[in-house]
Structure formats: C-alpha cells, structure tokens
Amino acid sequence: MKYAVAFRTIVAKEVRRFTRIWPQTLLPPAVTTSLYFLIFGTLIGKRIGEVNGASYMDYIIPGVILMSVISHSYANVVSSFYSTKFQRNIEELLVSPIPNWVILGGYVSGGIIRGVLVGIVVLMIASFFTDLHVHNIWLSALVFVLTATLFALAGFINAVFADSFDDISIIPNFILTPLSYLGGVFYSVSMLPEIWQKVSLGNPILYMINAFRYGLIGVSDVDVRIALAITVGFIVLFALFSLFLLHKGVGIKT
Numbered sequence: 001m002k003y004a005v006a007f008r009t010i011v012a013k014e015v016r017r018f019t020r021i022w023p024q025t026l027l028p029p030a031v032t033t034s035l036y037f038l039i040f041g042t043l044i045g046k047r048i049g050e051v052n053g054a055s056y057m058d059y060i061i062p063g064v065i066l067m068s069v070i071s072h073s074y075a076n077v078v079s080s081f082y083s084t085k086f087q088r089n090i091e092e093l094l095v096s097p098i099p100n101w102v103i104l105g106g107y108v109s110g111g112i113i114r115g116v117l118v119g120i121v122v123l124m125i126a127s128f129f130t131d132l133h134v135h136n137i138w139l140s141a142l143v144f145v146l147t148a149t150l151f152a153l154a155g156f157i158n159a160v161f162a163d164s165f166d167d168i169s170i171i172p173n174f175i176l177t178p179l180s181y182l183g184g185v186f187y188s189v190s191m192l193p194e195i196w197q198k199v200s201l202g203n204p205i206l207y208m209i210n211a212f213r214y215g216l217i218g219v220s221d222v223d224v225r226i227a228l229a230i231t232v233g234f235i236v237l238f239a240l241f242s243l244f245l246l247h248k249g250v251g252i253k254t
Helices: 004-019 027-048 056-086 090-095 100-126 137-161 167-181 194-200 204-217 224-248
Strands: none
Touching: 004 056, 004 100, 027 056, 027 100, 056 090, 056 100, 056 137, 056 167, 056 204, 100 137, 100 224, 137 167, 137 204, 137 224, 167 204, 204 224
16 A cells, blocks of 8 residues: 555554553543443442343443543544644645545544544443443444544544634533433433434434444444444545545644
C-alpha cells in the first residue's frame, strides 16, 4: 500500500499517546464502571429484578460498556487532533504528500483502538459481577467497532471546528452524556410512557446500545437491522463530511 507507512505512523503516534498516560485513559473507566455495577447492578438491581427477561445486572452491562466506548473513542480524537492544531503540527501533515483520507483514517483508528481497549477493560470488570453468556459474538463485535468508528469521526469533526480547549468539552458534556444516559443504558424504553417512547426513538445512541445489547444478551427494544443501518449511515455521512472539511481546510488553514 502506497501510504501504509504514513498511516501506520499516525496510528502508532495516537496509540502511544494514550497508552503512555494509561492511568488517565484506561484506569478511570475501570473504576467508574465498577461503581456503576456495584451501585446500580448489585444494590439497586436486587430490588428491580428482571428487565425484559434478563437480570438487571445483565441488562445494564451492554449499555455501560458502549457508553465507555462512545466517550473514549470520541475523547481520544477530539483532544489529539485539536492539540495538533493548537501546536501547529497540523501544518507538517498538510504540506506532506499524504492524502486527506490517510490523515483521517490514522486519527480515527487511534480513537477506535482506545474505545475498543476501554470497552474490553469494562467487559472484564463486568465478568466479576455476573456470568455473562454472549448471545451473538459477531454482532457484538460489529456494533462495538462501528460505534467506536462513528464517535471517533464525531470527535474529529468537533476538533476541526473547535477554537479553544473549552470547545472540545461542550459536545461531550451537553450532548453525548445526556444522549447516552437517555439511550436506554439503565432502563428499557418499553418502561416509558408512550409519548416518551416515541421521543426516545429519535436518539441514535438508543439504537446502538440496543443492537449491542441484543448481541450480548439477546434482548432489544428496536429492530437490530434498523440499528445497524442507522449506525452505518451516520458513519458514511460523518466520514464524507470530515473529508470535505479537510479538503476545504476548515478550521485548519489560515
């Protein structure tokens, strides 16, 4: 592959970046999710019982895992690419004979790897709280990677438009976190009043969490085929938009 060296270099830089500070990137989600499983799954879950035929602990595990994948794949790309802009290192990439798709692919791959690693860490933590039997490992892996890809691309777009370090925290704090919690992580949409069920269907994260939940425990509030179509559609849209922004030099070229 003509640009394989450039691609591997960007990916290696991204991986070294977050693994070098693993106590800040990989350890916190392990601690946070342990608290989720202990408080919600063990203490509260005993009072709730079963949800859609699954124990409450098993029911929330897919959502907690995917929530971690979403936040960390997004955070890796948005912080890394914005830092490249802020330190003016982006100019070295722009003057090099590397096509935009290689630059985008390198940064997004770094976000995917971090998201997947964090998801695996959370899954390992979950294994201490319940004996989880995977319903469909291939579907689980597919949704796992597609979700990390989508939010890595979203982080890239945020980084392109960001003008300060404050700008890279607005989307995660005021959009991603609320959508994740309202995406059925800790409850089934069928438990909501009918009007709120319909409103919830406008949340794309709901589809990803339910597709992943179906892959792990065989339970879903939505059609998995629709969930996959929505996820892939957003990936294509975000990828094309990201390439367009790089081509036009939006937020990069001065």
